[in-house]
Amino acid sequence: MDTKIHRYRTFLLGVRDGFPIGAGYFAVSFSLGIVAKLSGITGAQGFFASLFTMASAGEYAGFLVVREDAGFLNMMLMTLLASCRYFLMSCALTQRFDPEMKFRHRLLLALGVTDEIFGANIARPGYVDPRYSYGLFVLPAILWSSGTLLGILMGNLLPANIVSALSVAIYGMFVAIIIPPAKKNRVILGCVLASFALSFLFSRLPALSGIDSGTRILILSVIIAGAAALLFPVKEDAAHA
Amino acid sequence: MRNVLYILVMAGTTYLIRVLPMLLLRREIKSRFIRSFLFYIPYVTLAVMTFPAIMDACEKPLAGLAALLAGVVLALFGAGLFPVAVVSCVAVYVLELIL
Numbered sequence: 001m002d003t004k005i006h007r008y009r010t011f012l013l014g015v016r017d018g019f020p021i022g023a024g025y026f027a028v029s030f031s032l033g034i035v036a037k038l039s040g041i042t043g044a045q046g047f048f049a050s051l052f053t054m055a056s057a058g059e060y061a062g063f064l065v066v067r068e069d070a071g072f073l074n075m076m077l078m079t080l081l082a083s084c085r086y087f088l089m090s091c092a093l094t095q096r097f098d099p100e101m102k103f104r105h106r107l108l109l110a111l112g113v114t115d116e117i118f119g120a121n122i123a124r125p126g127y128v129d130p131r132y133s134y135g136l137f138v139l140p141a142i143l144w145s146s147g148t149l150l151g152i153l154m155g156n157l158l159p160a161n162i163v164s165a166l167s168v169a170i171y172g173m174f175v176a177i178i179i180p181p182a183k184k185n186r187v188i189l190g191c192v193l194a195s196f197a198l199s200f201l202f203s204r205l206p207a208l209s210g211i212d213s214g215t216r217i218l219i220l221s222v223i224i225a226g227a228a229a230l231l232f233p234v235k236e237d238a239a240h241a
Numbered sequence: 242m243r244n245v246l247y248i249l250v251m252a253g254t255t256y257l258i259r260v261l262p263m264l265l266l267r268r269e270i271k272s273r274f275i276r277s278f279l280f281y282i283p284y285v286t287l288a289v290m291t292f293p294a295i296m297d298a299c300e301k302p303l304a305g306l307a308a309l310l311a312g313v314v315l316a317l318f319g320a321g322l323f324p325v326a327v328v329s330c331v332a333v334y335v336l337e338l339i340l
Contacts, residue, residue, distance in 0.1 A: 020323030023326070024326050041244055045245065049248040049251065053252045059251070062247070069243070085282075087259070087261065090259050090261070091262040092280070092282065094262055094263060095266075095270060099268070106264065110256065115283075119283060120322075161334065164299045168305060168333050171309065172312045172328065172330065173322050175316050176320065176322045176325035178284050178291075179317055188281070188284050196292040198289075199288070199292055216289070217289050220289045225281040225282040225285045229280075
């Protein structure tokens, strides 16, 4: 089975699945580039910042730190806050590794733990295949970095209504990831509905709306998933499904 | 130069967040609670990030809400990532012309 051709095909399959993710990333990172430009980030800096960070909320928070020149400790804390959900995703991903998998794959796969790439990896049954994951990573990485670059260089050229339409692409992809499992599993459905409701309340209630979106995501994720895990622990095999 | 240092700190911190579990977790987690927690967390996080952010991302919040509904309906019928994303964009574009 594990012939060269088979591995090559698996890689290409990943590249194919990475395209819609990359297309959404391009739109988002384009607007991220506009934020970066306001912080005095050059095109090349923005390109590499995006290539090596690959985090929407994390980079957004990071560029705000740069704009205010708030110090390196602040940069670490903001990054930690905005991106700590990747810690949880990495934990979840390790549970799907083949015990025989080579160690270097762990170091490389860590580069590509983003919400959508993680989602696509998890959506595949069985052990994570590093070749598929690397293929999956290629287009999103290129498009995410070059989107930031273009946003910095020519952010104000696109008409506002086009930017507005493009900016929901990423959420459309989130929906496509969460709805199919929610249809099959009532607890996941409940989690999704509770998440929508609480997230809405947190962002709109005057007392809570001061919390930035990274922190809100962190707090609500821990509370809702924690409650679900306490009330509806999964059966032994379900966590692998 | 200071920008470059900031970016290095940002990228380095982000990598550490992602790689630490990969380095520390070498075997299957036994705790049923933690396994359940990790099973639910991605769906919760993605849902929290989607709403109401999808409304705030558009010029007109109602268009964003419509894009969400269109995406949910399409996903319920089994459409994949790309069609759902495209339909969401089109919904916003069309609605913002009308609204």
